[in-house]
Each structure stands twice: as structure tokens, then as C-alpha cells.
Amino acid sequence: MIGSGGEKKIFRIAAHWADHLNIVAALGELPRKMDAVAARCEEAGRDPSTLETSVMLTVVVDEKAKVERPPAETSRRMVTGSPAQIADQVQTKVLDTGIDGVIMNLSAHGHSPGLITTVAEALRPLLTG
Known part of the structure; x- marks a missing residue:
């Protein structure tokens, strides 16, 4: 696995040598990043579907959606x-762009029993199609 948002240099290296590319980018940039992955794979003579992709997200569960504004x-x-x-x-901001998977940083803001299970149960349908 290699991780970067570098569309020209690092994506080219990934297209030639990597099994997995973890894309570092804002959610709104993912469609462009996936276009760049496809272009670098094409240049390398590689089918883009053979390069697994992921993105890392921070997840904040707040039932009332009143989250303090992060940086x-x-x-x-x-x-x-x-x-x-x-x-x-x-689904809409990541998987629908063609990204294969998500690495999650689950921010608990203290001890929240059952939080991981709650999020996993909500995401399970995305994994099982």
C-alpha cells in the first residue's frame, strides 16, 4: 500500500508497482483523484480495476449533528x-466515486460503549451490497 494525494508522481508509482493506493484528499476532490488514478494506470498499461483504492476518513457520530467545527x-x-x-x-461521497474502501478514524470524544458496533451495523449494508 502506498498513500498520497500526488496525482502525477505518486499515482504514477502506484500504477506501476502498488497493489493498493490510499488516496489522501478532501471528499470533494475524490472524483478528480479517481480520474487521475485511471489516467496514470492507462499510461502504465494497467487496468485501473486492478489497483485497489481507499481513503481515510474521520468519523464523528453525533445523533443531533451538532459537532464542534473542526479545523x-x-x-x-x-x-x-x-x-x-x-x-x-x-456511499455518496466516497464509494459512488469508485473508491474501493474506507479506512476510518472513529473519533469517540471519550469512552462511548458500543460506538464501534453502532457504526459497523450502519455501514454493513454498504459492504454486502
Whole structure:
């Protein structure tokens, strides 16, 4: 696995040598990043579907969706809301762009028993199609 947002140099290296590319980018940039992945793979003579892709997100579960505003750079790679809202955002902002998977940083803001299970149950339908 290689991780970067570098569309020219690092994506080219990934297209030639990597099994997995973890894309570092704001959610709104993912369609362009996926176009760049496809272009670098084409240049390398590789089928883009053979390069697994992922993105890392920070997830903040807040049933009332009243999350303190995080720093702008962080919030561009963050999904917030109820577990159902998070699942919807992961589907529409990530998976629908062609990204294969998500690496999640689950921000608990203290000890929240059952939080991982709650989020996993909301995301399970995305994995089982």
C-alpha cells in the first residue's frame, strides 16, 4: 500500500508497482483523484480495476449533528451525523466515486460503549451490497 494525494508522481508509482493506493484528499476532490488514478494506470498499461483504492476518513457520530467545527483541513476528510447519515455520506461521497474502501478514524470524544458496533451495523449494508 502506498498513500498520497500526488496525482502525477505518486499515482504514477502506484500504477506501476502498488497493489493498493490510499488516496489522501478532501471528499470533494475524490472524483478528480479517481480520474487521475485511471489516467496514470492507462499510461502504465494497467487496468485501473486492478489497483485497489481507499481513503481515510474521520468519523464523528453525533445523533443531533451538532459537532464542534473542526479545523478546515480535517473537516474536508470527515463525515459526521447519525450512523445512518454517516453511511449515506460514505456511499455518496466516497464509494459512488469508485473508491474501493474506507479506512476510518472513529473519533469517540471519550469512552462511548458500543460506538464501534453502532457504526459497523450502519455501514454493513454498504459492504454486502
